[in-house]
Amino acid sequence: MELVIALGMNGIVWGLIIALIALGLSIIFGLLDIINIAHGDFFMVGTVLAWFVLDTTGNYWLAFLIVPIIGFAMGVVIEYTVIQPIKNAAALSIVATFGLSIILQEGVRATFGAAPTRLVPPIQSTIQMFGLEYEVYRLFAAAVSIAAILLFFGFLHRTKMGTWMRAVRYDPETATAMGIPARKIYMITFALGFAMAALGGVVAAPITTVDFQAGVDILPFCFMAVIIGGLGNLEGTVAAAVMLAFFEGVMASFADPTIARIGSLCLMSIVLLIRPHGIFAGATR
Amino acid sequence: MLELVDVHAHYGKVHVLQGSSLRVEDGETVALLGRNGVGKTTTLKTIMGLVPASGGAVVFNGTDLTKIAPHRIPGQGIGYVPQGRGIFPTLSVLENLEIGLPKSPPPEVMDHVFERFPRLKERLGQSGGTLSGGEQQMLAIARCLVLKPRLLILDEPTEGIMPILVQDIRREIAAVNKAGVSILLVEQNIKTALKLCSRIYIMEKGAVVHEARAEDLKDDKDTLHRYLGVTI
Numbered sequence: 006m007e008l009v010i011a012l013g014m015n016g017i018v019w020g021l022i023i024a025l026i027a028l029g030l031s032i033i034f035g036l037l038d039i040i041n042i043a044h045g046d047f048f049m050v051g052t053v054l055a056w057f058v059l060d061t062t063g064n065y066w067l068a069f070l071i072v073p074i075i076g077f078a079m080g081v082v083i084e085y086t087v088i089q090p091i092k093n094a095a096a097l098s099i100v101a102t103f104g105l106s107i108i109l110q111e112g113v114r115a116t117f118g119a120a121p122t123r124l125v126p127p128i129q130s131t132i133q134m135f136g137l138e139y140e141v142y143r144l145f146a147a148a149v150s151i152a153a154i155l156l157f158f159g160f161l162h163r164t165k166m167g168t169w170m171r172a173v174r175y176d177p178e179t180a181t182a183m184g185i186p187a188r189k190i191y192m193i194t195f196a197l198g199f200a201m202a203a204l205g206g207v208v209a210a211p212i213t214t215v216d217f218q219a220g221v222d223i224l225p226f227c228f229m230a231v232i233i234g235g236l237g238n239l240e241g242t243v244a245a246a247v248m249l250a251f252f253e254g255v256m257a258s259f260a261d262p263t264i265a266r267i268g269s270l271c272l273m274s275i276v277l278l279i280r281p282h283g284i285f286a287g288a289t290r
Numbered sequence: 291m292l293e294l295v296d297v298h299a300h301y302g303k304v305h306v307l308q309g310s311s312l313r314v315e316d317g318e319t320v321a322l323l324g325r326n327g328v329g330k331t332t333t334l335k336t337i338m339g340l341v342p343a344s345g346g347a348v349v350f351n352g353t354d355l356t357k358i359a360p361h362r363i364p365g366q367g368i369g370y371v372p373q374g375r376g377i378f379p380t381l382s383v384l385e386n387l388e389i390g391l392p393k394s395p396p397p398e399v400m401d402h403v404f405e406r407f408p409r410l411k412e413r414l415g416q417s418g419g420t421l422s423g424g425e426q427q428m429l430a431i432a433r434c435l436v437l438k439p440r441l442l443i444l445d446e447p448t449e450g451i452m453p454i455l456v457q458d459i460r461r462e463i464a465a466v467n468k469a470g471v472s473i474l475l476v477e478q479n480i481k482t483a484l485k486l487c488s489r490i491y492i493m494e495k496g497a498v499v500h501e502a503r504a505e506d507l508k509d510d511k512d513t514l515h516r517y518l519g520v521t522i
């Protein structure tokens with residue numbers, strides 16, 4: 006029973022981190038129509054940069070500040086060099102971002118090496134919860150993810166830039182005719198998506214392994230969250246990510262993780278059979 | 291103030307605008323008429339830079355609009371009310387109203403808008419999609435006025451509006467013009483065009499083929515029938 010609780014809680018924590026990453030995937034898809042195969046690698050770059058910051062400065066907290074900024078900057082460069090040229094060609098976007106994924110993975114392997122690394126969490130204490138010793142860092146990770154998600158929604162709904170993003174997403178032509186610089190909005194959105202995945206990487210690095218393939222597992226999970234949540238439904242993405250990860254966590258407490266993944270894929274299939282547009286389709290956008 | 295000189299435009303390989311020329315003077319109300327599919331909307335989109343001109347020039351107060359970034363064109367002083375109104379349904383009425391400004395406008399600008407459109411003031415928090423067609427049209431006009439344009443371009447503003455509200459919209463456009471804003475109006479409703487505008491252009495197959503003063507066109511049954519297929 007304790008194992009079920011522990012893995013269930015781990016699942017929720019993971020779900021919140023995934024939600025943060027998947028939100029980035031979702032806004033990139035929603036605004037730019039880009040199916041971003043490299044999104045898991047944006048997360049991976051975040052974990053590696055976090056490790057690098059810890060390695061060079063000895064201070065993990067710095068990574069929470071620096072890595073999203075680096076991610077944003079990389080997002081700007083990639084949007085300009087890779088995404089802009091293939092805008093409005095969804096099929097090409099898969100090929101292009103797949104290539105980007107390989108470049109990022111091999112780039113990391115070439116510079117940081119291929120050996121997986123484990124980081125010591127910056128908070129090492131545990132706390133008594135539901136009859137078990139639970140790592141405080143995981144609670145912290147959940148809190149950071151929740152804060153980032155709330156900040157993102159605040160940005161989207163309370164700032165001019167957020168309003169412009171929603172307008173461009175709905176109707177880029179009319180938005181342009183109202184004076185909104187759609188080109189710039191696309192760039193900022195893509196960069197923000199990268200920054201969110203990179204922050205997810207910083208949050209997750211101490212509770213997972215850091216290596217050039219860290220994003221390979223994350224990507225399908227993010228896609229599942231985006232699809233089950235209802236394509237383009239951001240709140241749905243968050244809810245689906247948490248539910249899926251919790252479900253997998255609980256499953257993993259009595260079955261092999263592979264079985265757990267099969268279970269959640271089955272769950273996704275069932276959901277899509279019943280509600281082809283996702284659980285939360287038609288809810289708020 | 292606005293002059294289109296032999297403007298061409300393509301959708302892919304299709305040559306849609308094949309040399310459109312027209313002029314709007316300061317303070318003037320001009321209508322652009324023509325059957326469905328002749329290229330009226332495309333002409334307006336080319337002015338706004340939404341469809342790139344593949345030839346010719348769009349000159350507004352001395353600036354060639356085909357040479358500047360599309361999102362900078364509204365800032366030159368042109369308001370655009372697209373066909374179908376172009377309200378963002380998931381944004382609130384207030385967000386729609388202020389969409390073209392980087393910051394909230396000064397209160398006196400908003401007061402002025404609310405004075406003219408009191409119904410919008412009552413609905414600021416609602417999402418744009420919940421407004422009626424007539425209210426959306428008012429909102430589409432109001433969000434342009436917030437930007438203080440010198441020229442307002444409207445693409446079929448009375449399309450799909452309840453007949454009793456058509457008058458209201460006509461009155462609003464006339465009021466906007468009275469305040470010194472030039473009007474370029476695309477209409478299917480010829481009566482509205484003749485009532486509001488002093489000069490009329492008629493398009494056919496991607497080009498402006500006829501120009502007339504409204505009072506002359508009124509009695510020119512031949513032309514009306516030939517180009518627009520109407521008898522009035």
Ligand SMILES: Nc1ncnc2c1ncn2[C@@H]1O[C@H](COP(=O)(O)OP(=O)(O)O)[C@@H](O)[C@H]1O
Pocket residue numbers: 301304306324325326327328329330331332333
């Ligand atoms: N986005 C588009 N792609 C391809 N062809 C288009 C597009 N929009 C309009 N057209 C074509 O261009 C022509 C002119 O259309 P439009 O300017 O909308 O005419 P109007 O406003 O006079 O009814 C039509 O034949 C139409 O089918």
Ligand SMILES: [Mg+2]
Pocket residue numbers: 330331332373445
């Ligand atoms: Mg039209």
